[in-house]
Amino acid sequence: MLVTINSVSLVIAGSGGAGVVTAGSLLLDAAAKAGWYALMSRSSGPQIRGGEAAAMLRFATEPVMSHDDSFHLLMAIDWDNITRFSAEIPLTAESLIVGDPAHGEAPAGLLKNNPRQAALAMSDIAAKIENGRPNMVALGAIAALIGLPPGAMQAVVEDNLKRKGQAAIDASMAAFHAGIAAAADLPAIPQLPAVAAATAPRWSITGNEATGLGAIRGGVRFVAAYPITPATEVLEWLAPSLAKVGGMLVQAEDELASINQIIGASYGGVPAMTATSGPGLSLMIESLGLAVAAEVPLVVVDVMRVGPSTGIATKSEQSDLNIAVYGLHGDAPHIVVAANSVSDCLFTTQWAVHLAEAMQVPALVLTDQAMGQARAIVPKPAELAFIGQRLTATAAVEGERYKRYAMTGSGVSPMAIPGTPGLTHTADGLEHNEFGTPSSQASDHLAQMDKRSRKLTQFTYGDHWADIEDSEVGAGDTAIITWGSSTGPAREALRRISATGGKARLISVRLIAPVQPEKMAAALQGINRVLVVEQSHSGQFHRMLRAFYDLPKDTHALHQGGPLAFGPGQILEQLNVWSA
Amino acid sequence: METTAQKKKYAAKDYKSDLKPIWCPGCGDYTVLNSITRALAELALPPEQVAVVSGIGCSSRIPAYTSVYGFHGVHGRALPVATGLKLARPDLTVLVTGGDGDGFSIGGNHFLHACRRNVDLTYIVMDNQVYGMTKGQASPTTAPDWEGSKLTPEGTGINPFQPLVVGLASGANFIARVSSSDPINMARIIVEAIQHPGFSLVQVLSPCVTFRPEQAEWRDIVRTAVVDYTDDAARAARRLMTDDGFNVGKVLFKGSRPPFRPEFEHSHGSVAELEARFML
């Protein structure tokens, strides 16, 4: 394994009641206290309660972009149904599986690459401590193995168990220390160094929380919500948070209602948003077209999951690109942006609010389960200047009837907000003339189509359309073009190329629609080879790039359906095979 | 008595736009438009403080024919648009207009939940038991044996939807039925519906002169309801369950459920405080 980042990756797995999700969170919090950076994803069985679960964590002394190609450690509190996760837990001969002998042998499905194995009698050790739990024993062992200072865990356990009283804290810490002691007999895995106390400010945040915060930062104050995995946490975070800043979240009866409620609220002048996943987006599509035609700004977040249909609700895929870009009937110019990391959910959502409000258009934000439900310890995101700012009409002009859809150079017409005297009008999803009056005339249709399209083509998107990064010694002639969650492993691949003195450029497209051919052409100057990376079985992104951009003849596509994420090594391997 | 100068800042005409309706001559919807504008004038609401929201259908064309703020959305979704608007802008008076197909078929789920949620809206449904815009198909309120549509040449064979019974069961806070042949009474009831807090449902028997010409008889069939409104939902239910659909001109039920009105908090919180919770 080519290591360019000082990191350690581990999985805690176990069946219902084993407390692996809690253990993962405690470990993440403790790592935060230790000054580390981290990324934590979860995977679970289909049960609401008691199902098998796994927490996948990667710790580093610098920001974590992606999961690694494999895990150094699998700490299995038991083996129940663990093979369901085996594809999500790549192990190598250097990996270490630690299991509890009370639960028998590790299943063969985990042993393909001959990982090292060791035993830790978690349940026996826990049984000797009053109210001791095996998961805390496991955490002690993990802390010892990866070099996590015990004091960090002490502080976290105190925070978390405050309400349960000192006895509970003592029991947990006793089990934790017993785990540390027992780890003395375990084989070694890489350790992370302790970090000096004075690190840069860091946040602990999930992608879904970052999305919610981005919306509020951008000015969203009305959210309509219909629960759907894996978007629900966006809405759950927003409900109390909106209330704190003078906003409101309303639970709707279905997604058709959510999208139309936010249309109503935004028409009323309050920046509005909803969050959903593929099935919900499918239901909202007709009304997104309404928002395009009636020119009502709004933001819809799609936390993508595996489709089609109900698909795999709890797992990730980048396969809603087509519906987001092409799903609307008619010619319906709208914005599609995609976040490319946990913390970028904040930037991209905030930017989306800004774009939607500025252009009076619906903006779709694509995130996915992998980044939405992942928690990361990240550098504190920068303050952003983007605030939704709508061009409004505030006063009637003497002797002139207000034109809601007036022809303007930018295509953006001043919008009268209900309550404004003298500017009453009807916003309409029927094709209309400048006043908003329904019209079936070709000239009105074409003029309004031009106007709606002009809003998007004449807008200055700046550098945010894509994140472009080169290896240390320059771009060379090779580019990886990717988007969304695939950006993480691609970034790390670039990092590894850099480490060996190689050259490549990473282009992670944030502004999916409208397309930016000139900017892409500039970004591809001197590039002769392109590798497209995406998590879609049919290669939706690749097809879109082919349709709208001039790509070099030597363009390859690495695309696979979800839910397995690319590892950085998989991307590197593709580049190497190709060079050879 | 108040004088016109004191009270009457607005005339009905002030609430009409210059746009000429495309409804067939004789259509009940003309009368509904007039009753709405009369009601708004009587309430002396400044036009900019009123919004009319609709979906798709003949009657959903109403917003553009008014001089208030209007929103003409997609088929069946008028109620959620109005819900979002009213919750975001509680200062506005929000009316919803539409037909039986828009409200009870494609928009049926929203109807149930709008009644349940009880946001302070006035929902005026022009019920003509037919889809007029698409040339006369059976709607949810059409009688099962109506054979006038090529889609259902043998009739639908299914029971008509009972909007007022369903509205009552779902929690509508004000229920009335009126006839388009009695525009003044309609105006009076719309005034009451607007004034009553919560979700007000006004069913208007509004004949389709083109696809249901036999509905011209409605004006002779309807009768003014004998009993005044009740605030007892159980009594109202019995009454509505046994009613033949032609008792009009009176409010049938007035509830006292408080409207759903989450206030935008005048909060002292700031975005910085939200961000602080992520800080390590």
Next chain:
Amino acid sequence: MSDEVKDAGAIDTLPELLAHALAMETEATERYGELADQMETHRKTKVAAIFRRLEKEERVHLVELTHMCSQHDLPHYAPWDFKWSTGESPEAIDIGKVSYQLSVRDAVKLALEHERRAADFYGGIAQNTTDTEVSILASQFAAEEREHIGWLENFLAEAGPDDTAEDPDPPLSQE
């Protein structure tokens, strides 16, 4: 006593009479205009022309009346509080009575019916009021309505038979 007055003799002051007259003439003017619009929208130009002409006639009254009213402080009536026995004012044609196939003769007959009711309404007031001034003015209003009646009656007498051509095209689909 006239059938058109809900509460005979109840109008005993000039402002009350003017408030009723103003409401009725406004509504009649607007209604004729509305019907003319409906018919124009549906390319029924002959019927539309009748209604348009009646709108103009009514507007002349309305302008005079508005001027007269400006000298008085009129009481406000809610639409349902006026003293005519019908819902809408007697002169306003019931929208539900018109149709796409309304013939010119039937349009005139409808107008005639309502002009007669308007004349009856004013006549009833003139007869029953206790106030001389009200009686004189109501009689004058009734006389003006009778001018319209005369015109419409002449029109009916002189007009040829109705063009009863059916529209051969079926109704169209919209949204």
